[in-house]
Amino acid sequence: MTAKIPSFKTGDLLLVIDVQKDFCPGGALPIEKGDEVVPVLNTWMRTARDAGAPVYLSRDWHPKHHMSFEQQGGKWPPHCVQDTDGARFHPHLETPLDAEIVTKGTRFDQDQNSAFDQTGLANWLHQHHIKRIFVGGLAQDVCVLATVLDGRKAGFEMQLIEEATRPVTSEGGQKAIEDMREAGAKILKR
Numbered sequence: 001m002t003a004k005i006p007s008f009k010t011g012d013l014l015l016v017i018d019v020q021k022d023f024c025p026g027g028a029l030p031i032e033k034g035d036e037v038v039p040v041l042n043t044w045m046r047t048a049r050d051a052g053a054p055v056y057l058s059r060d061w062h063p064k065h066h067m068s069f070e071q072q073g074g075k076w077p078p079h080c081v082q083d084t085d086g087a088r089f090h091p092h093l094e095t096p097l098d099a100e101i102v103t104k105g106t107r108f109d110q111d112q113n114s115a116f117d118q119t120g121l122a123n124w125l126h127q128h129h130i131k132r133i134f135v136g137g138l139a140q141d142v143c144v145l146a147t148v149l150d151g152r153k154a155g156f157e158m159q160l161i162e163e164a165t166r167p168v169t170s171e172g173g174q175k176a177i178e179d180m181r182e183a184g185a186k187i188l189k190r
Contacts, residue, residue, distance in 0.1 A: 005044060006188075008051035013130045016041055016057045017115060017137025017144050017165075019093050022079040022086035024138075029079040031139050031166045035090060040164040041136050042094045054130075055096050058115035058137070058147070060105040061087060068111045080105065113146035122154035132157040134188075136164025141172030148180045158185040 008014075022028040024035040048055050060080035068074035080087040089095055102119050104112040116122050125133075133156050137144055144165050151158040160180055167173025181187055 005047050008048055008053035009132075011129055011131035012048075012051075012053045013125065013133050014044055014048040014053060014055045015115060015133050015135045015137075015147070016045070016055070016093075017135060017147055018058055018060055018080075018139075019090050019137050020059055020080050020086065021088050021090060022060075024090050027079070028077055028086050031168060034138050034166050035092075037136060037138065037164045037166060038090050038092050040161070042092075044134065044136065044161060044164060045094060045096060045099075048134075049096050054100065054128075055098075056100045056102055056115075056121075057089065057095060058102040058104055058143070059087065059089070060143070061103045062105045063108055065108070066105065066111075067109060068105075074111075082106075113143045114150040115143075115147045116150035116154060117146070122150075122156075125156070126154075130156065132159065134159045134161055136161040138166060140165040140167040141176040142168060145176040145179060148185050149183050152183045152185060158183075160185055160187050162187055162189055 023031050045055050061082050062080050064081050068076050069078045102115045102121055104119055133151055135148055148158045148160060
């Protein structure tokens with residue numbers, strides 16, 4: 001059952017987090033059923049565009065020797081390496097032609113899980129009078145969580161589209177939902 005999509009209004013934005021091939025089944029760092037977020041997000045993107053609301057997509061875009069990779073002492077296998085097939089958005093994700101792409105994870109010396117981490121996104125959205133951000137994508141307990149928490153710290157009304165996200169682990173997902181709710185984010189249930 002799909003959650004009812006609220007009416008988009010002036011000051012709203014849809015932010016899709018890291019729906020990349022490497023995070024979906026068959027990828028280098030697959031999230032179980034990660035590809036199931038694609039049709040849900042496609043519906044949200046169509047609705048947002050029809051209402052004139054902006055759509056932004058973030059992507060991991062790591063250098064090939066990124067510090068988060070196991071070979072460099074990190075916790076993840078290599079994934080979303082710049083200009084590789086695995087770094088592309090899922091092939092069935094209907095990315096609007098005018099969508100803004102937020103690139104993160106490019107630093108050699110630190111990870112950037114949040115779409116707000118040193119990307120300039122918060123300042124840009126404040127300048128454009130964005131107040132409410134709807135968020136979905138991958139993974140719920142890593143990059144989605146970090147983005148929602150940073151969005152709250154930056155003063156945005158953050159709304160998680162629960163059916164449009166999947167966690168690395170179910171335990172991590174449950175804790176992420178609690179952490180987001182505690183930070184003041186609204187959880188849109190299925």
